[in-house]
Amino acid sequence: MSLTVVTDSAACLPAALADARGIIVVPLHTVEADDGAATTARPTVAELIDAYRLAARRGDEVLAVHVTAALSGTVENARTAARELATQGIPVTVLDSGASGGALGLAALAAAEADDARRGAARARESAARSRLFFLVQDLNHLRRGGRLNRGTAFVGGTLGIRPILTTGPEGIGVVETVRGAARARRHLIAQAVRAAGGTAL
Known part of the structure; x- marks a missing residue:
């Protein structure tokens, strides 16, 4: 076989x-x-x-x-x-x-x-x-239009520079954390990944 x-x-x-x-x-x-x-x-x-x-x-x-x-x-x-x-x-x-x-x-x-x-x-x-996926997207509307993200999350993500850190699971796409500003969101994304891997985020 x-x-x-x-x-x-x-x-x-x-x-x-x-x-x-x-x-x-x-x-x-x-x-x-x-x-x-x-x-x-x-x-x-x-x-x-x-x-x-x-x-x-x-x-x-x-x-x-x-x-x-x-x-x-x-x-x-x-x-x-x-x-x-x-x-x-x-x-x-x-x-x-x-x-x-x-x-x-x-x-x-x-x-x-x-x-x-x-x-x-x-x-x-x-x-x-054994793996976890964390990600940021530039424009949440693409996920919303495709039916992969609810309207409320997409709206929040487009308001006042708030950037949600997203993950996937059996229920679909979920929000792990919301952060203001793109640069800060990237730092928090890395911190989430480090913690999920068992490390200590600085």
């Missing part, structure tokens, strides 16, 4: 490392909004189907470990792609990692060490559970 893992570019995996571990990376797309801000768009169902078909040719089972649904609709498209491939006799296990960035990359790497999809998914979940 062999397993091929598929993830997306939110995992920030270096190409050489992904190739060495046999992980297929599907790119997210960068979209420039009317106001000049750059956002990301999920891979299309067709792109995911192509990636999963390639994975199925490389291994007996396919496990797709994707960016948290709190930040992207990638998992939704992945499940649509998996349902279509199931009708063709190509089973694909789709996992919402609950993570992004390095945490997603580590989850994908952990999954790739397994021999089958069940063990791979368990390893990915275990890895992701």
